[in-house]
Amino acid sequence: MSRRDGALDLLKWLALLTMVLDHLRYVGYSADWLYVPGRLAFPWFCLAMAANLARHGASASPWRYLGWLLLFSSVSEIPYRLFIPVPATLNVLPTLTLGLLVARSWQTHTLEARLLAAGALLLAALFSSRLMFGFFGVLLPLAMLLVFRRPWYFALLPGLVCLAANQWRVLYGAAWLGDAVAIGGLLACLFAPWLGLMLLRQAGGIHPPAMRRWAYALYPAHFLILLTVRQIAA
Numbered sequence: 001m002s003r004r005d006g007a008l009d010l011l012k013w014l015a016l017l018t019m020v021l022d023h024l025r026y027v028g029y030s031a032d033w034l035y036v037p038g039r040l041a042f043p044w045f046c047l048a049m050a051a052n053l054a055r056h057g058a059s060a061s062p063w064r065y066l067g068w069l070l071l072f073s074s075v076s077e078i079p080y081r082l083f084i085p086v087p088a089t090l091n092v093l094p095t096l097t098l099g100l101l102v103a104r105s106w107q108t109h110t111l112e113a114r115l116l117a118a119g120a121l122l123l124a125a126l127f128s129s130r131l132m133f134g135f136f137g138v139l140l141p142l143a144m145l146l147v148f149r150r151p152w153y154f155a156l157l158p159g160l161v162c163l164a165a166n167q168w169r170v171l172y173g174a175a176w177l178g179d180a181v182a183i184g185g186l187l188a189c190l191f192a193p194w195l196g197l198m199l200l201r202q203a204g205g206i207h208p209p210a211m212r213r214w215a216y217a218l219y220p221a222h223f224l225i226l227l228t229v230r231q232i233a234a
Contacts, residue, residue, distance in 0.1 A: 007201075009211050016215075016218060018037045022035065026085065035185050042133055049096065050142075069216075073093035079223035090132060091132065092133070093219065098124050099142070101120040102138060103141040103144075106142055140165060147197070156194075159193050160190070
C-alpha cells in the first residue's frame with residue numbers, strides 16, 4: 001500500500017456518508033430505508049482501522065491512534081446523547097477503542113499488548129449491553145485484520161461477526177416476518193466487509209481528499225449539525 005492510499009480515504013469518506021445517512025432517520029422525517037446503507041458504516045470504519053494496522057505493521061505505535069479515539073469518545077458523548085432519543089448505549093467510539101486494543105494484540109506478541117487486549121475483552125464482555133454493537137463489535141476490527149490480505153471469500157468471517165454485532169431482536173424478528181428494510185439491513189451487514197475489501201483492492205486510482213486527524217471532529221460535529229436541522233424542521 002502507498003503512503004497515502006486513495007482507496008482507503010475513499011472507504012473512510014463512504015463510511016462517514018453512510019453513518020450520516022443512517023442518522024438522518026432521527027431528524028424527523030420518515031426514512032426507515034436509510035437503515036440499510038447505515039449498516040455499512042460501522043464495518044467500514046472497522047475495515048479502515050484494520051487497513052491502517054496492516055499497512056503500518058507491528059512496528060508502529062498505536063498510542064497516538066488510541067489517544068485520539070479516547071479523546072473523541074469523551075467529546076462525542078454529549079452531542080450523541082443530545083441527538084439520539086433515549087440512547088441505550090455509549091457512542092460508537094468506545095467500541096472502536098476496545099477493538100483497536102484487541103486487533104493490535106494480534107500483531108504484537110508483547111505481554112503489554114496481550115494484557116491490554118485481555119482487559120478490553122473483559123470490559124466488552126461485562127459491559128456489552130452498554131457498548132454500541134456489543135461484544136462482537138469489539139471483535140470486528142480483528143476479524144477484518146485476519147482476512148485483510150486473504151482471498152475475497154474469507155470476507156464471510158467478518159460478515160458473520162458483523163451480523164452477530166447487530167443482534168437486535170427487533171431486527172431479526174422483522175426479517176423473519178419478511179420486512180424488506182430488516183432483510184436489507186441483514187444483507188448489508190453480511191456483505192459490507194466484502195464490499196469494503198473489493199473497494200480497497202480495486203479503487204486505488206481514485207484520490208479523494210485525504211481524511212486526516214481532523215476528521216475525528218466530524219463525528220461529534222455531525223450530531224450537532226443534524227440536531228440543528230431537526231430543531232429548524234420541527
